Amino acid sequence: MQGLTEVLFRRVYEECFPEAVARAVAPFLSLTHNLQQASPRARALFLRDVLPENNEDSIPVIPQILGKEPEEFVELDHMLYDLGYREVNWNMGCPMRAVTGKHRGSGILPYPDEVRMVLDAVVPKIKCQLSVKVRLGLRDKVEIFRIIPILNDYPLASVTVHPRTGRQQYGGEVDLETFGQVLPMIKAPVIYNGDICTVQDIRRIETRFPEVADIMVGRGLLYHPTLPLDAAGEQQPVTSTKHFIRRLMEDIKVKIPHTEAQIKKTKEYWGLLWKSLPISEMQAREVLRAQDVNIVDNLIEGFTQ
Numbered sequence: 001m002q003g004l005t006e007v008l009f010r011r012v013y014e015e016c017f018p019e020a021v022a023r024a025v026a027p028f029l030s031l032t033h034n035l036q037q038a039s040p041r042a043r044a045l046f047l048r049d050v051l052p053e054n055n056e057d058s059i060p061v062i063p064q065i066l067g068k069e070p071e072e073f074v075e076l077d078h079m080l081y082d083l084g085y086r087e088v089n090w091n092m093g094c095p096m097r098a099v100t101g102k103h104r105g106s107g108i109l110p111y112p113d114e115v116r117m118v119l120d121a122v123v124p125k126i127k128c129q130l131s132v133k134v135r136l137g138l139r140d141k142v143e144i145f146r147i148i149p150i151l152n153d154y155p156l157a158s159v160t161v162h163p164r165t166g167r168q169q170y171g172g173e174v175d176l177e178t179f180g181q182v183l184p185m186i187k188a189p190v191i192y193n194g195d196i197c198t199v200q201d202i203r204r205i206e207t208r209f210p211e212v213a214d215i216m217v218g219r220g221l222l223y224h225p226t227l228p229l230d231a232a233g234e235q236q237p238v239t240s241t242k243h244f245i246r247r248l249m250e251d252i253k254v255k256i257p258h259t260e261a262q263i264k265k266t267k268e269y270w271g272l273l274w275k276s277l278p279i280s281e282m283q284a285r286e287v288l289r290a291q292d293v294n295i296v297d298n299l300i301e302g303f304t305q
């Protein structure tokens with residue numbers, strides 16, 4: 001998740017909960033022109049979140065590509081292959097208007113011909129295995145039914161389905177009815193994604209859709225960092241979560257030099273992570289309201305003792 005499950009998070013998570021998460025799809029890399037011609041420094045900056053040297057001791061990563069320009073796609077795939085990656089994920093789910101307006105992310109879903117054009121151009125040339133992540137559509141869930149026959153023509157490692165439309169953004173209900181219809185239509189292994197926040201949510205999907213190959217957790221990992229371990233029967237005490245939050249906050253201070261940026265990042269995480277602690281929303285808001293870095297630190301320290 002952009003701004004959240006970046007390498008700083010992934011490394012602290014792996015340190016606190018080793019091997020709890022099998023793999024993480026990294027926040028998307030947006031296709032840009034002339035990456036090949038860019039200076040080594042600019043290229044390293046662009047790729048910093050997935051550079052192997054930054055990802056030692058991190059959750060194993062699958063890089064993700066956002067965009068539909070075949071040449072740039074292949075170029076980036078080759079760079080990622082050279083960095084040691086063997087799978088890339090194509091993002092056809094991003095709902096941000098600035099993205100969808102360019103037929104990127106879920107913005108490509110109303111245009112099956114464009115999806116085929118990209119896959120036709122890219123699949124024979126890429127070196128990594130390709131997996132894709134989709135929503136049910138941009139505006140309407142009927143869109144997915146025209147996309148699936150196209151996806152089925154290519155050897156995909158997996159298809160992750162987040163059963164919302166792009167227009168829904170992250171709100172409203174996930175459409176499990178439609179997910180159940182598309183599941184048997186997809187040839188590749190299907191990964192379910194959407195609103196998995198508790199062990200019961202995982203069990204509900206496993207029971208209703210036993211054919212699902214895997215489950216991808218999004219915001220739930222921040223609402224409930226120990227969720228994968230709890231689901232595996234290795235129930236974690238709240239002290240583990242508190243320790244993880246403190247470690248994350250420590251690393252933000254070390255890795256992010258400017259105080260303002262530190263506070264911003266801390267609050268981004270805190271806005272989700274507080275739900276994993278036995279505190280009220282009113283208490284959590286004290287942190288979000290505070291402007292001074294020391295006050296923010298002291299409050300979080302107090303809540304995670």
Ligand SMILES: Cc1cc2nc3c(=O)[nH]c(=O)nc-3n(C[C@H](O)[C@H](O)[C@H](O)COP(=O)(O)O)c2cc1C
Nearest residue numbers: 001002027028133162193194195196217218219220
């Ligand atoms: C702030 C934010 C950033 C996200 N960035 C990405 C991204 O870069 N790539 C991606 O595939 N999904 C991204 N997502 C979507 C999540 O991966 C996931 O599909 C979505 O949140 C639904 O799952 P959830 O209900 O478990 O969170 C993002 C979601 C949020 C809230």
